[in-house]
Amino acid sequence: xxxxxxxxxxxxxxxxxxxxxxxxxxxxxxxxxxxxxxxxxxxxxxxxxxxxxxxxxxxxxxxxxxxxxxxxxxxxxxxxxxxxxxxxxxxxxxxxxxxxxxxxxxxxxxxxxxxxxxxxxxxxxxxxxxxxxxxxxxxxxxxxxxxxxxxxxxxxxxxxxxxxxxxxxxxxxxxxxxxxxxxxxxxxxxxxxxxxxxxxxxxxxxxxxxxxxxxxxxxxxxxxxxxxxxxxxxxxxxxxxxxxxxxxxxxxxxxxxxxxxxxxxxxxxxxxxxxxxxxxxxxxxxxxx
Numbered sequence: 684x685x686x687x688x689x690x691x692x693x694x695x696x697x698x699x700x701x702x703x704x705x706x707x708x709x710x711x712x713x714x715x716x717x718x719x720x721x722x723x724x725x726x727x728x729x730x731x732x733x734x735x736x737x738x739x740x741x742x743x744x745x746x747x748x749x750x751x752x753x754x755x756x757x758x759x760x761x762x763x764x765x766x767x768x769x770x771x772x773x774x775x776x777x778x779x780x781x782x783x784x785x786x787x788x789x790x791x792x793x794x795x796x797x798x799x800x801x802x803x804x805x806x807x808x809x810x811x812x813x814x815x816x817x818x819x820x821x822x823x824x825x826x827x828x829x830x831x832x833x834x835x836x837x838x839x840x841x842x843x844x845x846x847x848x849x850x851x852x853x854x855x856x857x858x859x860x861x862x863x864x865x866x867x868x869x870x871x872x873x874x875x876x877x878x879x880x881x882x883x884x885x886x887x888x889x890x891x892x893x894x895x896x897x898x899x900x901x902x903x904x905x906x907x908x909x910x911x912x913x914x915x916x917x918x919x920x921x922x923x924x925x926x927x928x929x930x931x932x933x934x935x936x937x938x939x940x941x942x943x944x945x946x947x948x949x950x951x952x953x954x955x956x957x958x959x960x961x962x963x964x965x966x967x968x969x970x971x972x
Contacts, residue, residue, distance in 0.1 A: 759877030780825035807837035831855030
């Protein structure tokens with residue numbers, strides 16, 4: 684409460700939001716749960732890029748074509764990437780989570796593995812309630828405090844959420860325009876380059892120095908071509924001076940990808956290479972610009 688007061692949150696908001704707040708055992712359980720096994724990239728992609736998700740994405744994109752065109756014009760982010768993020772984060776809005784965000788964040792700040800992070804997010808959640816005169820029950824999301832169809836943490840919401848349809852509040856829970864524009868604005872602000880794509884799947888030559896694999900090594904597409912990197916079908920790479928890195932999450936014998944700066948931008952949304960590849964490949968499967 685003292686921290687919220689120092690952040691200039693109104694006392695009435697603090698009292699309403701924190702009244703009766705107590706640890707949520709389910710949040711602690713989910714935070715402490717460890718995966719039973721480490722998935723390979725192929726296993727992860729099979730779980731995320733499902734035929735029905737692609738089919739639904741194409742239908743939903745067609746239904747929202749006008750909004751996607753506007754968002755693309757305003758923010759320069761590829762609609763297919765926005766659609767893929769929407770799909771993965773919340774199943775196109777079907778799975779946003781139903782935890783009270785304030786309670787979840789208070790629990791993680793008190794008992795979690797990263798209390799300082801979640802304490803800051805809790806104060807930002809109170810700022811959102813205060814700024815937009817929202818009721819705490821309306822601020823719902825995942826067990827970790829990620830909110831709405833974009834699954835924005837409160838700090839991300841405050842920085843990047845957009846009231847695209849001018850309804851008075853950026854509504855990433857119910858308003859499709861706000862959902863799509865907020866996702867695009869986030870990527871745009873992180874550095875999305877509208878003139879480039881994310882990259883492509885490639886075939887690596889035998890004997891490629893393993894030290895060259897990874898996001899730390901940057902070479903032009905032309906330089907990678909000279910080293911023997913080819914398209915997935917074996918064809919030559921396009922001639923280009925764009926800087927790229929080779930990513931092969933399962934090692935040189937697994938699938939490999941030549942990725943550009945837009946891929947790095949997606950990794951600022953979620954720092955998992957698997958997640959970023961799933962977004963890019965699902966976006967390509969959904970299609971469009």
